[in-house]
Amino acid sequence: MQPIQKIYRLLLIIIVSGLAWKILPFLASIIGMLVFSFLFTTIFLPSVDKMERFIKSRVLSVILILSSTSFISISFLALFFSNVSSQIKLFTKSINNEDFATNLSGLSNNMKGYLPDFISKLIPEGDNLIMMAKNTLVAIFQNILSILGSAGGFIFVSLIVLIFTIILLIEYHDFKRTLVQFIPNKYLEVGLRVIYNIEQQISKYLRGQILAASSVAMFSIIGLFILNQLNANITLIFFIGIIAGLANLIPMVGPFFGMIPAILISLMNNIGNETALLHQLFGVIPSPFYIFDIILMFIVVQQIDNNFITPLVVGESVGLHPMAVMIVLLIGGTLIGPVGMLFAIPAAGVIKVIIGEVIFISKNSHLL
Amino acid sequence: MKALYKNYFKGEKEDNPILKALQNVPIFSNLSKKELKEVTRLTHERTYKMDESIFKKMAPSEGMYVIVTGNVNILDPDTGTSFASLKNHDFFGELALLDEEPRSASAIAKSPSKLIGFFRTDLLTLMKRSPELGNKILLNLSRILGERLRKTNEELLINPNK
Numbered sequence: 001m002q003p004i005q006k007i008y009r010l011l012l013i014i015i016v017s018g019l020a021w022k023i024l025p026f027l028a029s030i031i032g033m034l035v036f037s038f039l040f041t042t043i044f045l046p047s048v049d050k051m052e053r054f055i056k057s058r059v060l061s062v063i064l065i066l067s068s069t070s071f072i073s074i075s076f077l078a079l080f081f082s083n084v085s086s087q088i089k090l091f092t093k094s095i096n097n098e099d100f101a102t103n104l105s106g107l108s109n110n111m112k113g114y115l116p117d118f119i120s121k122l123i124p125e126g127d128n129l130i131m132m133a134k135n136t137l138v139a140i141f142q143n144i145l146s147i148l149g150s151a152g153g154f155i156f157v158s159l160i161v162l163i164f165t166i167i168l169l170i171e172y173h174d175f176k177r178t179l180v181q182f183i184p185n186k187y188l189e190v191g192l193r194v195i196y197n198i199e200q201q202i203s204k205y206l207r208g209q210i211l212a213a214s215s216v217a218m219f220s221i222i223g224l225f226i227l228n229q230l231n232a233n234i235t236l237i238f239f240i241g242i243i244a245g246l247a248n249l250i251p252m253v254g255p256f257f258g259m260i261p262a263i264l265i266s267l268m269n270n271i272g273n274e275t276a277l278l279h280q281l282f283g284v285i286p287s288p289f290y291i292f293d294i295i296l297m298f299i300v301v302q303q304i305d306n307n308f309i310t311p312l313v314v315g316e317s318v319g320l321h322p323m324a325v326m327i328v329l330l331i332g333g334t335l336i337g338p339v340g341m342l343f344a345i346p347a348a349g350v351i352k353v354i355i356g357e358v359i360f361i362s363k364n365s366h367l368l
Numbered sequence: 369m370k371a372l373y374k375n376y377f378k379g380e381k382e383d384n385p386i387l388k389a390l391q392n393v394p395i396f397s398n399l400s401k402k403e404l405k406e407v408t409r410l411t412h413e414r415t416y417k418m419d420e421s422i423f424k425k426m427a428p429s430e431g432m433y434v435i436v437t438g439n440v441n442i443l444d445p446d447t448g449t450s451f452a453s454l455k456n457h458d459f460f461g462e463l464a465l466l467d468e469e470p471r472s473a474s475a476i477a478k479s480p481s482k483l484i485g486f487f488r489t490d491l492l493t494l495m496k497r498s499p500e501l502g503n504k505i506l507l508n509l510s511r512i513l514g515e516r517l518r519k520t521n522e523e524l525l526i527n528p529n530k
Contacts, residue, residue, distance in 0.1 A: 046496070049493075049496050049497045050496075052497060053497065053498060053499065173409060173410065173493065174409070177409075177410070177412060180412050181412070181413075185414060185416060185420065185422070186421075188412070188414065188430075188485065189423065189427070189428065189429070189430035189431070189487070190428070192430050192431075192487050192489055193428070193430060193489075195489075196489040196492075364427075364428075
């Protein structure tokens, strides 16, 4: 290549990159929707392929599988929101009762009794604590309401993702063929292998994660049920379990998010209950409103998941070093927040496959 | 979305060169027209210039090729020996559908050629989507390999030093 051609090519790359950088913010939401659609396609593809075997129609298989999944998800969300709203109504009533103030003052005094002086000074007095708690709770409910307010946008995005997923699922194999047409002859077989390995990597990871999340959900429900037998009075255990399972999809930090709803519900339900306020874990460690019982239960569930279930169902599907997992999570989280953390590991897996193939190609270029 | 708006009253082109080429390949010989169409949906059409390499000896192998039009030479680049000169509707590289061993010879297009690629990943997809069809293809492939083995054995019996 002539030096002038090299300069032209470099200039072209710079201009195209600059344009892409400018356009990217406008396309980001569409790209995000496409990424979600692709992930859903990967999740549902094996089931659609299997169903197509029996009913001999791909369109019908896609419609049947997606409509049943949508029906279950919508029913779950509807039930969840109606239950949460009635829970909030009940709690708002109890907030206005005297019990709430008495309980918080009791909690403040209780904690002070157990803790050394220099720490107990940091705990606010009963009245301040009541004000703080009320303000915090009002802020939480306002946030919940604002999230519900943006449900319109969420429904629109979900609908678009659903349409993209339907098209991708019906035309998946044709799309793949079209993509392969763009691979130069020289790299055809290597390209096919890369696509296949990426598909395998993502689908293995996703199915493994879904299985692990389901097991976390199931064990959390069982754990909460056991706590209820010890008079923890935690309602909505089915939903809390599912949320914990879903939160578990984000490695490392997810499990901590998972226990928050259980603690909140326990607080809401046990306000005004003297026994719950004075409850002690194993009869030794003070655990007001069963907070430490809940934390311990989730830690146990996490241990079962990390040591028995995940190695079995996820295995070394991505094969990243724990240190690399942490770095990748931090990068994902910094770039696009919790969603970035959710996609960080499979994305790293895909990059790993591509790097592996690039190394292979550079080492064996004489064979291509 | 072809499947949704496909015009059922419009007749399919009967002289589809890809279907014709696949029909002549023993691996797809006893497949019905419908099954052949399903296979064509997974195959890849490629065009090669004269003297363009299709694959090289020792390169990782992924699948087989069927010649729609053109000529392909199978040769050993180290010794220069030409094993076969293939033309329209011939096929090569079918062993790669079963194993992941590197290519045992090189394939070069001797004239501008149009080939159909059918790869291991396509066969695996087909086996998942339509196991009966996948099994039919595998059985045909085994039959061909068995025939070849028998032929080699016979040749070795006639000429053990070969």
